[in-house]
Amino acid sequence: MSWISKTFSSSIGRKIIMAVTGLFLCSFLVVHLVGNLQLFKADNGVAFNAYSEFMGHNPLIRALEIVLVLGFGFHIYEGLALAAKNRAARGGQGYVSDHIEQNSSWHSRSMAMLGSIVLFFLVVHLYNFFGSLRFTDVPRDANGNEDAYTLVLEAFKNPLYVVLYVVAQFALLYHLLHGFSSAFQTLGLTHRKYTPAIKLVGYAFSIIVCAAFAAMPVYFYFFK
Amino acid sequence: MAGSNPNAKPMNLTLKVWRQKNRNTQGGIVDYQVKDISPDMSFLEMLDVLNEDLLRKGEEPVAFDHDCREGICGSCNLFINGRAHGPEAGTTTCQLHMRKFSDGDTITIEPWRAAAFPVNKDLSVDRSAFDRIIQAGGYVSVNTGGTPDANEIPIPKEIADRAFEAATCIGCGACVASCKNASAMLFVSAKVSQLALLPQGHVERKTRVENMVAQMDKEGFGACTNIGSCAAECPVGISLENIAILNHEFLAAKATSNNLA
Ligand code: HEM
Ligand code: SF4
Ligand code: FES
Numbered sequence: 001m002s003w004i005s006k007t008f009s010s011s012i013g014r015k016i017i018m019a020v021t022g023l024f025l026c027s028f029l030v031v032h033l034v035g036n037l038q039l040f041k042a043d044n045g046v047a048f049n050a051y052s053e054f055m056g057h058n059p060l061i062r063a064l065e066i067v068l069v070l071g072f073g074f075h076i077y078e079g080l081a082l083a084a085k086n087r088a089a090r091g092g093q094g095y096v097s098d099h100i101e102q103n104s105s106w107h108s109r110s111m112a113m114l115g116s117i118v119l120f121f122l123v124v125h126l127y128n129f130f131g132s133l134r135f136t137d138v139p140r141d142a143n144g145n146e147d148a149y150t151l152v153l154e155a156f157k158n159p160l161y162v163v164l165y166v167v168a169q170f171a172l173l174y175h176l177l178h179g180f181s182s183a184f185q186t187l188g189l190t191h192r193k194y195t196p197a198i199k200l201v202g203y204a205f206s207i208i209v210c211a212a213f214a215a216m217p218v219y220f221y222f223f224k
Numbered sequence: 225m226a227g228s229n230p231n232a233k234p235m236n237l238t239l240k241v242w243r244q245k246n247r248n249t250q251g252g253i254v255d256y257q258v259k260d261i262s263p264d265m266s267f268l269e270m271l272d273v274l275n276e277d278l279l280r281k282g283e284e285p286v287a288f289d290h291d292c293r294e295g296i297c298g299s300c301n302l303f304i305n306g307r308a309h310g311p312e313a314g315t316t317t318c319q320l321h322m323r324k325f326s327d328g329d330t331i332t333i334e335p336w337r338a339a340a341f342p343v344n345k346d347l348s349v350d351r352s353a354f355d356r357i358i359q360a361g362g363y364v365s366v367n368t369g370g371t372p373d374a375n376e377i378p379i380p381k382e383i384a385d386r387a388f389e390a391a392t393c394i395g396c397g398a399c400v401a402s403c404k405n406a407s408a409m410l411f412v413s414a415k416v417s418q419l420a421l422l423p424q425g426h427v428e429r430k431t432r433v434e435n436m437v438a439q440m441d442k443e444g445f446g447a448c449t450n451i452g453s454c455a456a457e458c459p460v461g462i463s464l465e466n467i468a469i470l471n472h473e474f475l476a477a478k479a480t481s482n483n484l485a
Contacts, residue, residue, distance in 0.1 A: 188472025
């Protein structure tokens with residue numbers, strides 16, 4: 001094995017893959033959120049559809065899309081594989097009496113479960129919007145852009161989707177409340193001056209991003 | 225007993241103890257009653273009372289590891305009421321006193337659990353995986369010769385203090401026992417950062433971290449997810465900062481060492 005594959009198949013190397021892909025996915029969340037905020041514009045989707053058309057056809061964005069798929073792929077594969085390895089490391093016989101809740105937080109112990117909820121959401125979410133836009137002929141709006149806005153409007157008439165989307169944002173919230181600062185620790189980027197700030201930014205980031213995403217289905221269901 | 229509290233009332237306790245004949249047999253919890261336990265006893269002295277009782281009855285005493293009984297050797301590894309070294313923070317089992325419990329309590333006592341720490345017998349586990357990790361790189365090579373002058377190598381006080389803090393790890397394994405992932409990263413990181421901080425450790429700095437991490441993985445310990453149970457349960461307070469140092473040392477070594485394999 002070469003030193004590179006050895007590095008990234010070691011426990012620390014695999015953790016570094018988790019941290020780098022995790023922070024990359026955080027940057028994706030920012031881009032995705034900023035674009036989607038146009039759903040709240042009172043223009044019946046004109047701006048959102050133009051943005052969506054751009055994202056669907058710009059070659060640079062299409063190239064970045066491949067990076068995004070790889071980022072998700074590595075994060076999900078390594079996340080689930082590490083969770084299985086860690087369960088095996090614990091050994092067959094568990095503790096009869098275990099008070100792990102006295103020394104650690106629930107969400108930090110539930111990253112794989114929270115990630116799996118996000119994964120389930122991701123599949124449904126891609127089916128809802130990405131699948132229709134990429135693989136079917138969607139009606140066009142007055143400007144000739146694919147009418148993604150109406151897809152959103154229709155999807156969020158279904159209360160089941162609204163509930164799933166909101167629950168998934170709670171899962172993502174708790175995933176990131178631990179994950180954001182955890183990634184810095186994994187990368188060895190800790191310092192008594194900056195770590196408290198990283199924690200604070202992580203909390204603010206998680207809450208703002210997830211609340212804004214969760215507001216979208218709620219807004220469409222109740223106000224549109 | 226000298227220095228004992230005359231008002232302390234002796235306690236009667238129910239113990240739920242993990243009993244297991246050897247590595248290859250299934251174990252299980254067995255209930256015992258112990259009577260007239262002084263609150264001034266240490267947890268291990270309480271187990272001594274139980275064992276004397278068992279010997280008198282002609283039963284097999286409970287095997288448990290212990291050596292110094294003063295909190296420095298790291299042998300006394302018991303998982304007590306769901307916590308490594310019991311409910312008291314910053315203490316080894318041998319330094320845990322019975323006054324932390326009350327008359328009539330039920331106490332569950334189990335061995336460390338981890339695939340890399342097989343149970344030898346009852347509460348005694350095999351922690352030789354830790355020894356093999358240390359053998360892989362947790363040392364400095366020193367040439368023999370005349371006695372060097374004590375102040376020959378200047379080390380700033382702040383660095384010396386941080387290295388000393390990391391050096392206080394007693395290798396007890398509470399970090400592994402408490403971790404949801406049975407990760408040995410806190411233990412490994414304590415040794416790696418201690419020696420990375422000191423000039424004496426710089427000669428083997430890169431090979432040390434590469435080899436210790438490789439051995440840690442080979443022994444079957446899990447990968448850290450930064451949950452923090454380890455540092456919370458560590459009897460000497462090794463901090464999570466050391467794991468960040470370990471990750472950083474590992475990456476830097478992998479990127480710059482001459483080791484191509
Ligand atoms: C947009 C979505 C996601 C973002 C922004 C994200 C972000 C993160 C971050 C920043 C970490 C911390 C990495 C570290 O501790 O070094 C993390 C850990 C983790 N993620 Fe995600 N994640 C996402 C989706 C998922 C999905 C779909 C899964 C699927 C199972 C998943 C599974 C995990 C697991 C198991 C961990 C803990 C791994 C470890 O610490 O070793 N995540 N995530
Ligand atoms: S780091 Fe703490 S808990 Fe782990 S072996 Fe060292 S002293 Fe024990
Ligand atoms: S017996 Fe040595 S630390 Fe407890």
